[in-house]
Amino acid sequence: MENRNRFAFGKKNYLIMFAGIIVLALGFIIMSLDKEQYGLGFMGITLGPIVVLIGFAIEFMAIFYKDKTNA
Structure with missing residues (x-):
């Protein structure tokens, strides 16, 4: 029986995704801070x-990140 990882992504993938979510939220916050009309x-x-x-x-x-250690 093969011992496969049950998750679609590894730990590094989730950390990169979390960083991306932070950057996305920062972008929307920057847009909302604009003081010009509309x-x-x-x-x-x-x-x-x-x-x-x-x-x-x-x-x-x-x-699309593939960890080299899990290959």
């Missing part, structure tokens, strides 16, 4: 969305 300032239009995209990239990397 959020049309630099933070709401440029900085916040860039941070959110970085967060999604981190989540994407967490899904």
Whole structure:
């Protein structure tokens, strides 16, 4: 009988996912802190969305990360 890992991801994957969630939340917080009307300032239009995209990239990397020790 094969001893397989029951989880889809390893510990490092979940840590990277958690970091991505933090970055995503930070991006949305940055967008909400914009003081311009309707959020049309630099933070709401440029900085916040860039941070959110970085967060999604981190989540994407967490899904496809393969630990070398478990191979």
